[in-house]
Amino acid sequence: MESLIGQGRTAIELICDPDSFAEGSVGAKTFADPDFGPGAVVGTAKLDGKPVTVIANDADAFNEKFPVVYAGVIGMEEGYKMAQAVYATIAADADAPKENKRAIVLIVDTPGNGPGKVEEIFGMNKATGAYQLALAEARYTGHPIVAMVIGRAISGAFLCHGLQADQILSLDSDFGTMIHVMPLTSISRIVKKDMETLEKLAESNPVFAAGPRFFSRLGGVEEIVTNIDDMRATIIRHVGEVRAAKLAGKEDTLGPWGRGALGAERGGRVVRPEVLKLVADEFAAVSGKYLPGAALEGAA
């Protein structure tokens, strides 16, 4: 079976309009240094004739300054570079009306965030956090963001590059796509349950098992794409749907919050809405005590 693992650049060609991808250029920003964050591919392409920002991973790149970055790992430079591409996108369309804010397409194939001593000394957590905040800002500014999982979407790296999108698509697991925190074999070791038991449990509860189908049932993936040739059309359709939802003021049907509702609808995350309601109700019952001017209770 064919697979796109490690082929972020090929995926860009398959998804975008022919020969439209200009790497290293987003709005007014140019990423001129080829040695800066080489594990992240950023640039501008056309999708169905309209400009889009593309952010992908380069599995062939090795960051000589930060040797933990190879095989698509997102290191400190990569995380900040991706964030810069998003901010440059927001700036490029700052004056554009919502219907013209360009889409951002995330092509996801990353095994992790950079693990290492230097990364911890300088704070890898900030780089991945910075990229997520940038994406969330772009999402609320009106840019449609669609993520396409073509290979590995692993744990914190998927949170970083993918899970802040408005909508998430994934090639089916036939294409070798992997979405998980840990493979089931590792989970089996840690939670001390044999594989057979876990696999059986996974049939009725998608909450721990690995793979796009389980994430889909939890609302973590909007749509599974079953054919490589369908990626382009599916992304174009989702960009259109997302844009329409934003123009209609239905931002709460998109992004992580929208996927929460989807998880309940698909029967995969049914406890979440109950707990959210419980918290809201319990606060509503006492909220008057915390309003400005309410008599201060308690003695210090």
Added chain:
Amino acid sequence: MSKWSTLLSRSFLESNARERAVGLVDEGTFTEFAGPFDRRTSPHLEVLGEAVEFDDGIVTGVGRIGKTPVFVISQEGRFIGGAVGEVGGAKMVGTIKAAIDFADRIAKDFPNAADEEKPIVAISFETGGVRLHEANAGLLAHAEVMDQFQRARGKVPVISLIGSKVGCFGGMGFVAAATDVVVMSEFGRLGLTGPEVIEQEMGKDEFDSADRALVYRTTGGRHKYVMGDCNFLVEDTVAGFRAQLSELAKLPRSEFEALRRIGSEKLVEKQLEGVALAAELQPKDARDVWVHAGNPDPVSLAMAPVPQFRETVKRLAL
């Protein structure tokens, strides 16, 4: 639970999640959400035959400090390492959302409200991130927290408090980094990849996770204070964290943005100067960065009492 007044002098490190939550806000003002009496346990742990907790290892609620409503989220490391699952994640998300909705309501109904009457969120982190027993739901909850943070920007300040045993790692490491303010004690640890995972991935030569001193040098509160990743370094008492939180509650809301480390293009550019320095220095140890920042004797500095440390340390200027 001990009397409120006796909580304050306690070590923050030794305090459990509920003691921290109650002690951080004024006496008698804390209302818990989805608390133990609601018995919202994790169905996923139950299916696996694991022990459950009636609060799913996280205490959420609202209290007051002076006139300020303080929404509190406090993680319990003694229950599965404070890891986040579906129930605990929803409690966290729901509490931040309640604070944002409450801020909207106050803006509408009390247009003349003073800043100190508007809500803040305080998160006492003690976690390694995702709970593997319900890994997918835990991961998705992390993304929802980040989403709520962006919604809270400029409206509800979110403050991280880190000084508990497990530290703050994994996905919650970048969740904490994405808040407006980070407050730590010297015993707090903040990072992305925990010491055991670095050792497992990169080998013992890169990182010996059994070397506790190395672990604290790399991710501990003093180091993060030098790096600017932690805004305030406080004494390891509930009162110490509470005092800092009280000061922040009074701060004009417009001043929180300046305390951030990430969250704008400018801040990303500033952080990239740090990354360039990392590439240039190639530090073998966090202490190399301390020396570079202008601290010629990092060993004595690391041993100095916290107040003296704060007074004398040179923080990295980017």
